[in-house]
Amino acid sequence: xxxxxxxxxxxxxxxxxxxxxxxxxxxxxxxxxxxxxxxxxxxxxxxxxxxxxxxxxxxxxxxxxxxxxxxxxxxxxxxxxxxxxxxxxxxxxxxxxxxxxxxxxxxxxxxxxxxxxxxxxxxxxxxxxxxxxxxxxxxxx
Ligand code: DQA
Numbered sequence: 001x002x003x004x005x006x007x008x009x010x011x012x013x014x015x016x017x018x019x020x021x022x023x024x025x026x027x028x029x030x031x032x033x034x035x036x037x038x039x040x041x042x043x044x045x046x047x048x049x050x051x052x053x054x055x056x057x058x059x060x061x062x063x064x065x066x067x068x069x070x071x072x073x074x075x076x077x078x079x080x081x082x083x084x085x086x087x088x089x090x091x092x093x094x095x096x097x098x099x100x101x102x103x104x105x106x107x108x109x110x111x112x113x114x115x116x117x118x119x120x121x122x123x124x125x126x127x128x129x130x131x132x133x134x135x136x137x138x139x140x141x
Pocket of ligand 1: 071072073
């Protein structure tokens with residue numbers, strides 16, 4: 001059983017998109033950090049710009065993933081559907097934001113996903129993903 005590292009819209013452009021906010025590291029760098037943090041436990045990093053695909057992956061995680069690290073990106077602030085899918089998942093869920101959303105526009109201060117997440121990390125850059133993986137492992141015991 002693996003840990004899913006799920007990424008929402010526009011994160012395929014990580015490293016190129018607004019580097020002054022999100023940095024120059026890419027999703028491949030995120031995957032490497034997460035794999036290092038997970039040690040023997042396999043991680044599967046996925047990214048989509050399609051909300052239905054994200055929901056399908058969260059459903060798939062019910063049978064295939066011991067925990068979820070999720071950066072829902074803009075869906076954080078908009079998606080009851082992503083929240084509902086996560087509510088149907090039983091393992092640990094950690095929400096990650098690369099930027100400090102609380103230092104940004106007011107619409108980024110509210111998160112639907114936080115109603116389900118067991119922990120939230122924001123503003124630590126891509127390091128936040130590795131810390132989230134460590135927390136999932138701690139919660140799994
Ligand atoms: C983000 C913050 C969101 O507000 C934004 O829509 C993103 C990325 C982050 O990682 O800082 O796309 O989740």
